[in-house]
Amino acid sequence: MDLIKYIDLFLGEIAVICNMERTNDSMLTEFVLVGLSAHPKLQTVLFLLVLWMYLMILLGNGVLISVSIYDSHLHTPMYFFLCNLSFLDICYTSSSVPLILDSFLTGSKRISFSACMIQMFLSFAMGVTECVLLGMMALDRYVAICYPLRYPVIMNKGAYVPMAVASWVSGFVDSVVQTALAMQLPFCANNVINHFVCEILAVLKLACADISINVTIMLGNVIFLFSPLLLICISYIFILSTVLRINSAEGRKKAFSTCSAHLTVVTVFYGTILFMYMKPKSKDSTFDKLIALFYGVVTPMLNPIIYSLRNTEVHGAMRKLMTRHWFWRKE
Template identity: 45%
Template sequence: MEYEEKVEEENLTIVGELILLGFSDLPNLQGFLFGIFLIIYMSILMGNGLIIVITMVDPTLQTPMYFFLGNFSFLEICYTSVTLPRMLTNLWTQNRAISLMACAMQLSFFLILGVTESFLLVVMAYDRYVAICKPLYYPLVMNHKVCVQLVVVSWIVGIPGQVVQTYKVISLPFCFNELNHVFCDVSPLLELACGDTSVQEFSVYAFAVLLGMLPFLTIIGFYFKIITTILKLPLVIGRRKAFSTCSSHLIVVGLFYGSGIITYLIPKSSQSEIKNVLSLFYTIVTPMFNPMIYSLKNKDVIAALKKLLMKILA
């Protein structure tokens, strides 16, 4: 017994920095990956930036739905900026080291913004629920003050819990310093920890259920009521218009939660092979497609973009 404890103490390493392995197993594609991720990041900044601008300057888009869309686009820029610039730097310099403090900061912002996205998606679903199911009360219920309060709550609700979550994970003793991931995330960090991490793992899944699944189920509940109300509409044109205003949001919800749920539910044994792809999907690919999803299916957004382009080119 004493020998085992001594061996465990000898294996315990005080880790000051971590190595993000990421795509290190593809040495010949580092330049290509840098170019691809740079294009993706620029498209995220430009696409979501355009959405922010038009929702602020176009008078026809001064409604709660577009107010939330503008905030959502700003969130997507922040969300990808937590991970993508670091990935680009690692690919360009081939220096994959990250200090434990920088890793903690990245993890904390990543978790907080992930929770913010979950709750902002709930707020957007609630907006559509009130607009379709209670149209006469919509101007009263979704006034500007309420909209601002809902957005502020979405941004701050995850801060305390996720800061504590980050502290619990980062304060663990690490036996290894090679992180088999493209950025600092909870599950890969727990794999580096010494000893039993079952308590921390339970905490991770508890927070995932509380701050991830509950918002998702709330969105499902809102859309169940929305679809039930739409099907009762007498005119086919009215149904089509109502479905059109909700379809973009439903696609974004499906992309975000679908990839996130799969990432948490797949077995640990197979997670290492596909977790990088899945994490990139809901942290990078989804934010890149969001502006296209909302603009291509929305005549008001397309009209506002055309007016903005005409002003720029005039």
């Protein structure tokens, strides 16, 4: 609770420094999240389902991080990026799922202005970081398949660590810009957000001022977010071209297997985004909210499953970790 108070004070100081204080008649101190308040029975079911999925996210990604750190054979660029992805998924869901669960369980749907901005900042930063990180992982697979002999030289620690850092920095910088622009907007009488969480588009709709600058920046941000997808597509065109030139069927199968998990994660991640934002708008907002919930919870839960399902290296590392833990307990 003290941490939240300190963050609230910190954001208040930022507002003063940036001359963003609003007049008393237009200043909002809190928002109301609608969620699925019109469907109380559905909320009970979703609470149990989302709680189970959140625990699976913490367990699955936590185990993947643990085995990648524990087993020296997994100290490679691919698993370094995978650790970052797993940690990112934990952070992303932790920025929104506890708030969703609380609203399902207690019915309390009020959130302070500062807490709303913090939650929006964190979720947006994690989403942007994941887009860039998936692009960096595609570059790693491109070098591994197209230049296997030079892979250890090209993808050394001096290369893959800055690539991961750049992913995180770009996510946080982009989120700072988006959140700062949203904080400058005046919010008047309407404080009801028709969503589970403080989603940036839902928040912008409540502003009682011109949001054309915000919309323009958002459109530019969409182009930026799909740049990693373009990089992924180009990388896999070269990968496919290289794999098809491999004479051995076993060699082609092995090459494809090293990329299949990443390609599946990319398909699920971007496929859900495209479906969520490019589908015709539904008359019933409940369906749109459930799609957003799927994007925010199901995708992070699937990532560790996809990467460990047919990965013999991860299976071996998990067996070693469990065996060692069992012997420690026996002693």
